[in-house]
Amino acid sequence: xxxxxxxxxxxxxxxxxxxxxxxxxxxxxxxxxxxxxxxxxxxxxxxxxxxxxxxxxxxxxxxxxxxxxxxxxxxxxxxxxxxxxxxxxxxxxxxxxxxxxxxxxxxxxxxxxxxxxxxxxxxxxxxxxxxxxxxxxxxxxxxxxxxxxxxxxxxxxxxxxxxxxxxxxxxxxxxxxxxxxxxxxxxxxxxxxxxxxxxxxxxxxxxxxxxxxxxxxxxxxxxxxxxxxxxxxxxxxxxxxxxxxxxxxxxxxxxxxxxxxxxxxxxxxxxxxxxxxxxxxxxxxxxxxxxxxxxxxxxxxxxxxxxxxxxxxxxx
Amino acid sequence: xxxxxxxxxxxxxxxxxxxxxxxxxxxxxxxxxxxxxxxxxxxxxxxxxxxxxxxxxxxxxxxxxxxxxxxxxxxxxxxxxxxxxxxxxxxxxxxxxxxxxxxxxxxxxxxxxxxxxxxxxxxxxxxxxxxxxxxxxxxxxxxxxxxxxxxxxxxxxxxxxxxxxxxxxxxxxxxxxxxxxxxxxxxxxxxxxxxxxxxxxxxxxxxxxxxxxxxxxxxxxxxxxxxxxxxxxxxxxxxxxxxxxxxx
Numbered sequence: 269x270x271x272x273x274x275x276x277x278x279x280x281x282x283x284x285x286x287x288x289x290x291x292x293x294x295x296x297x298x299x300x301x302x303x304x305x306x307x308x309x310x311x312x313x314x315x316x317x318x319x320x321x322x323x324x325x326x327x328x329x330x331x332x333x334x335x336x337x338x339x340x341x342x343x344x345x346x347x348x349x350x351x352x353x354x355x356x357x358x359x360x361x362x363x364x365x366x367x368x369x370x371x372x373x374x375x376x377x378x379x380x381x382x383x384x385x386x387x388x389x390x391x392x393x394x395x396x397x398x399x400x401x402x403x404x405x406x407x408x409x410x411x412x413x414x415x416x417x418x419x420x421x422x423x424x425x426x427x428x429x430x431x432x433x434x435x436x437x438x439x440x441x442x443x444x445x446x447x448x449x450x451x452x453x454x455x456x457x458x459x460x461x462x463x464x465x466x467x468x469x470x471x472x473x474x475x476x477x478x479x480x481x482x483x484x485x486x487x488x489x490x491x492x493x494x495x496x497x498x499x500x501x502x503x504x505x506x507x508x509x510x511x512x513x514x515x516x517x518x519x520x521x522x523x524x525x526x527x528x529x530x531x532x533x534x535x536x537x538x539x540x541x542x543x544x545x546x547x548x549x550x551x552x553x554x555x556x557x558x559x560x561x562x563x564x565x566x567x568x569x570x571x572x573x574x575x576x577x578x579x580x581x582x583x584x
Numbered sequence: 585x586x587x588x589x590x591x592x593x594x595x596x597x598x599x600x601x602x603x604x605x606x607x608x609x610x611x612x613x614x615x616x617x618x619x620x621x622x623x624x625x626x627x628x629x630x631x632x633x634x635x636x637x638x639x640x641x642x643x644x645x646x647x648x649x650x651x652x653x654x655x656x657x658x659x660x661x662x663x664x665x666x667x668x669x670x671x672x673x674x675x676x677x678x679x680x681x682x683x684x685x686x687x688x689x690x691x692x693x694x695x696x697x698x699x700x701x702x703x704x705x706x707x708x709x710x711x712x713x714x715x716x717x718x719x720x721x722x723x724x725x726x727x728x729x730x731x732x733x734x735x736x737x738x739x740x741x742x743x744x745x746x747x748x749x750x751x752x753x754x755x756x757x758x759x760x761x762x763x764x765x766x767x768x769x770x771x772x773x774x775x776x777x778x779x780x781x782x783x784x785x786x787x788x789x790x791x792x793x794x795x796x797x798x799x800x801x802x803x804x805x806x807x808x809x810x811x812x813x814x815x816x817x818x819x820x821x822x823x824x825x826x827x828x829x830x831x832x
Contacts, residue, residue, distance in 0.1 A: 293797065294750040297785060321746035321799040326695055327738035330714055330731075332816055333639050335809055339742065342805065383812065390808035442697035443708075459701070485658040485696035492757060493730035494692055500662050501694075530773060537769040568780040571773055
């Protein structure tokens with residue numbers, strides 16, 4: 269982003285439409301809680317999209333991709349036409365990806381426009397038109413809405429000494445054609461070497477380890493239908509983080525996060541492969557750095573014992 | 585000139601004579617190794633069109649066989665037989681019988697989209713994998729995979745209520761795929777969670793399991809999606825020359 273765009277984003281991201289999605293009401297509850305807590309602590313406002321629906325996750329597209337486009341477009345339509353919002357923020361990689369994909373398909377593909385228009389009309393709501401709102405991830409929201417400088421000033425419980433492996437997963441960067449704002453040079457996110465989470469956690473005092481599997485796949489799509497493959501993929505990620513010297517893996521997606529937690533347990537129980545690295549949402553880590561209590565950011569809701577890692581470093 | 589396919593040469597087609605003398609020269613053992621002549625006559629000339637008629641397969645014709653998809657593939661790293669580039673080749677030349685040798689693993693694509701990211705021709709190999717898995721099931725070559733069962737369980741819940749509840753998805757999926765829900769590792773996870781979980785959140789999750797979360801006023805969306813799904817099913821069956829569902 270150029271100088272004026274950054275200033276512009278600071279104003280635009282101060283108050284955004286919030287799309288938590290299904291996972292954040294279930295297994296990813298801690299992510300929901302910590303996102304809201306961090307927003308509050310930083311003075312960023314969230315207005316939840318009223319009466320939202322599922323974006324289609326990774327499953328509906330396998331039945332028919334255009335149904336997924338419709339599902340995501342309905343969320344965008346409410347944000348644009350009922351809330352009159354200009355920005356919608358989704359912390360879940362799956363939701364973020366699907367809203368972005370719907371935006372792309374509606375801008376580029378006539379048949380997607382036709383199907384979405386037809387279903388929206390029958391469903392009795394305004395059809396979303398590409399370009400009405402901007403979809404961002406929780407990382408964009410804090411990175412551009414606050415920035416590392418201002419974040420650094422607000423840190424009261426520095427994550428100093430905590431070694432973090434930043435794990436972004438698949439859907440935050442792939443496929444790149446649906447993220448036209450990425451790979452635009454300095455200040456923008458990179459699809460091959462994403463760094464927004466690294467930047468924010470570094471500003472919070474953490475040490476980011478050199479982690480080669482930032483965008484490796486955790487097998488989330490087949491976490492239950494092909495568990496053996498997922499366990500192998502997760503074990504690769506956990507082992508790589510440990511080899512890089514990480515105390516915790518920072519996550520920014522509820523599916524990745526619960527996948528890492530689930531298959532860490534499964535690897536131990538089924539394969540006898542024990543790993544000890546802990547998983548925490550990046551919003552939980554930021555919250556801790558901002559002086560919030562572990563309970564306030566839902567650390568006790570995680571399966572992996574993040575509290576232990578925080579206590580070891582004197583952060584909780 | 586077709587791409588030389590090592591995988592088309594099988595151990596049973598490699599012949600070696602233990603004792604062989606040709607024109608006075610001893611070529612016994614290794615020196616007489618040859619590959620049995622192989623004639624392929626059962627090309628399915630419609631195969632590429634059929635895959636292209638299913639969602640995700642639309643751009644298969646763009647492939648120029650560079651291999652970036654297989655090279656970047658997450659599943660290939662775990663199982664070298666998982667080879668998207670090769671399957672796209674087989675589909676494009678219509679070698680259905682060769683494709684069917686791998687029918688039981690094609691569904692294992694994890695949709696990480698590394699192939700789609702790497703593909704220089706915008707083939708969207710991830711979509712082609714899904715279309716191929718779908719084709720195998722529609723044609724009756726494979727039973728529904730666990731992945732398809734999961735997708736259907738999930739999609740049915742979304743279409744019915746606009747939302748999902750994870751506990752319900754897990755229970756529904758295990759029932760549909762006839763697996764016991766009491767997996768040791770799932771129980772262990774539950775235990776670890778229960779040790780620390782605040783009572784209030786535990787109660788909220790219990791309530792969500794009893795009362796399905798739903799989007800208000802979803803009925804019209806549900807009906808509109810359902811009618812679109814029916815329309816697409818019909819179109820796909822027609823493209824694959826399959827009888828109408830229910831017809832004999």
